[in-house]
Amino acid sequence: MDILKVNDLSKNYGYIKALKNVSFSVPQNTVYGILGPNGSGKTTLLGIITDVLKQSGGSFQLFEEAPDASHRKKIGTLLETPNFYHYLSAVKNLKITAAIKGRGADDIDRVLDVVDLTKRKDHAFSTYSLGMKQRLAIAAALLGDPDVLIFDEPTNGLDPVGIAEIRELIIKLAASGKTIIMASHLLDEVEKVCTHVAILKQGTLITHGNVNEILVNDDIVVVASSDNEKLKNILINFPGNTMVLLSDNTVKVHLPNGTANLEEINRYCFERGVVLSQLQLRKTSLEAKFMELTN
Amino acid sequence: MLHLLKIEWLKIKSYKAFIIILSFFCVGILASNYMVYSVFSNLSTNQDTQVVVQEFNPFKFSGVWQTVSYISGYLLILPAILLIVLVTNEFTYKTSRQNIIDGLSRAQFIGVKILLAFLLALLSVLLVIATGLFFGFRSGTSFEWTKFSNVGYFFLKALSYNLIAVLMAVMIRRTGFAIGVYFIYMGAENIIAQLLDVWSIKLKNANNIDLGSMGDYLPMSASDGLLAFPNNPFKELAKNAMPTEYFGVTLIMVFFYIILASGLSIRSVVKRDL
Numbered sequence: 001m002d003i004l005k006v007n008d009l010s011k012n013y014g015y016i017k018a019l020k021n022v023s024f025s026v027p028q029n030t031v032y033g034i035l036g037p038n039g040s041g042k043t044t045l046l047g048i049i050t051d052v053l054k055q056s057g058g059s060f061q062l063f064e065e066a067p068d069a070s071h072r073k074k075i076g077t078l079l080e081t082p083n084f085y086h087y088l089s090a091v092k093n094l095k096i097t098a099a100i101k102g103r104g105a106d107d108i109d110r111v112l113d114v115v116d117l118t119k120r121k122d123h124a125f126s127t128y129s130l131g132m133k134q135r136l137a138i139a140a141a142l143l144g145d146p147d148v149l150i151f152d153e154p155t156n157g158l159d160p161v162g163i164a165e166i167r168e169l170i171i172k173l174a175a176s177g178k179t180i181i182m183a184s185h186l187l188d189e190v191e192k193v194c195t196h197v198a199i200l201k202q203g204t205l206i207t208h209g210n211v212n213e214i215l216v217n218d219d220i221v222v223v224a225s226s227d228n229e230k231l232k233n234i235l236i237n238f239p240g241n242t243m244v245l246l247s248d249n250t251v252k253v254h255l256p257n258g259t260a261n262l263e264e265i266n267r268y269c270f271e272r273g274v275v276l277s278q279l280q281l282r283k284t285s286l287e288a289k290f291m292e293l294t295n
Numbered sequence: 296m297l298h299l300l301k302i303e304w305l306k307i308k309s310y311k312a313f314i315i316i317l318s319f320f321c322v323g324i325l326a327s328n329y330m331v332y333s334v335f336s337n338l339s340t341n342q343d344t345q346v347v348v349q350e351f352n353p354f355k356f357s358g359v360w361q362t363v364s365y366i367s368g369y370l371l372i373l374p375a376i377l378l379i380v381l382v383t384n385e386f387t388y389k390t391s392r393q394n395i396i397d398g399l400s401r402a403q404f405i406g407v408k409i410l411l412a413f414l415l416a417l418l419s420v421l422l423v424i425a426t427g428l429f430f431g432f433r434s435g436t437s438f439e440w441t442k443f444s445n446v447g448y449f450f451l452k453a454l455s456y457n458l459i460a461v462l463m464a465v466m467i468r469r470t471g472f473a474i475g476v477y478f479i480y481m482g483a484e485n486i487i488a489q490l491l492d493v494w495s496i497k498l499k500n501a502n503n504i505d506l507g508s509m510g511d512y513l514p515m516s517a518s519d520g521l522l523a524f525p526n527n528p529f530k531e532l533a534k535n536a537m538p539t540e541y542f543g544v545t546l547i548m549v550f551f552y553i554i555l556a557s558g559l560s561i562r563s564v565v566k567r568d569l
Contacts, residue, residue: 097397
């Protein structure tokens with residue numbers, strides 16, 4: 001089943017086209033990353049899906065039905081900034097969330113514990129630090145243990161320990177079979193947790209699909225020897241290579257995804273009189289791919 | 296419906312501004328009526344005015360319903376401001392967004408605010424009834440239903456003020472600005488109303504077209520016009536009563552504005568980005 005299906009979605013703010021005819025689907029049990037630089041339309045897209053923004057064109061479906069409020073009750077969402085009643089405590093704010101969702105009133109202590117806010121649960125939201133506010137927003141999304149979660153920049157405002165904890169939490173949630181839609185401009189965040197990705201640039205969907213298909217085109221074998229010039233000339237004739245580059249103190253051999261065999265390369269060089277001082281397999285990094293796609 | 300009200304109650308029951316403004320309103324209704332009551336009590340003990348005042352004492356049943364409704368009407372600005380604060384807060388702190396994200400429909404979000412405006416009007420009416428009973432009995436008269444219709448007009452006025460406040464809050468969305476515009480609008484409407492009144496007189500004199508005082512058909516003037524201080528020898532203290540033959544038109548206009556303000560508020564929340 002598709003949790004979300006977006007058809008030709010557009011959004012204009014006056015003359016500015018924030019989203020241009022975007023279409024993709026989010027299958028069940030995936031961690032779907034929506035990746036793009038600031039201002040690429042990620043939050044606009046999620047805003048439309050959660051009905052806080054009205055689309056200028058196109059449509060979308062939730063749970064393969066026309067979207068309505070009852071679908072949103074089944075989704076835990078953190079959109080852009082933590083939005084709470086500033087004069088109420090964490091517990092009182094979550095009671096409102098639970099009342100709106102119609103479930104989760106008995107789950108408040110658990111979610112506050114998950115985000116490590118138990119000690120401050122009775123203090124007013126206005127006294128919280130930025131990181132604590134973000135944690136409360138994550139707690140609100142987790143309330144009632146929904147099967148689908150939408151996280152928009154979930155690690156915003158968190159310190160390095162907090163970032164690591166939340167990423168671990170997301171991976172754990174994904175492993176438990178939840179569908180997670182996550183917008184981020186942080187590449188390694190998406191790379192570490194997502195199974196699928198959609199890449200947005202200035203409101204246009206550049207590409208989307210399985211992370212392994214989209215983000216890893218080549219295997220790159222990084223090698224080095226005492227004579228890299230000679231090494232490069234030898235490897236140019238290595239069967240199956242798509243490109244050999246000499247850079248700084250290494251030689252990079254590009255091979256089709258999944259075909260690199262380090263042992264074979266080592267033997268190939270040794271048989272031709274070159275002893276390797278370095279031999280390492282790298283996947284094309286998401287960052288490199290992202291830059292390639294968005295520039 | 297009850298469920299939505301319960302959610303609203305969770306939001307406001309610990310909000311200090313809500314408690315303070317509502318307390319001011321409750322005390323204010325009693326205090327303002329008591330002040331006028333004291334003036335009349337003093338006049339009734341003064342030998343020069345004793346006879347006239349005893350004859351026209353506006354706090355006797357059944358005049359008390361009209362008197363208390365009229366005086367309390369001046370305090371209806373307080374629940375209106377309270378509503379502006381409550382509604383604009385939702386936009387300032389983006390909790391309006393969060394409510395929708397969590398699963399309220401937009402219609403439910405604005406619907407319960409309109410319901411709150413209705414309940415605050417109802418609370419105002421209960422206060423007026425209690426105050427009316429208190430001063431009516433204190434004046435040594437026995438209960439009468441006559442002129443109780445004024446309490447109904449007071450309800451319409453309260454509802455009208457509250458719904459205009461909700462409309463301004465959802466249109467403007469910023470607390471200070473919305474309250475400012477509410478006050479400016481009240482002043483501006485008075486000026487426009489006077490200009491329309493002058494025009495009405497001109498129309499009547501020049502073309503023999505009698506539409507009443509058209510200034511009285513404006514949103515706030517219309518509901519103000521439903522209530523007047525009872526006829527008394529100190530008429531200059533208060534607005535004259537509406538000319539009876541146009542009362543029906545004014546009443547229809549009040550209902551029209553109540554529906555219009557609700558409709559525009561719903562439209563604004565349902566159609567616009569939050």
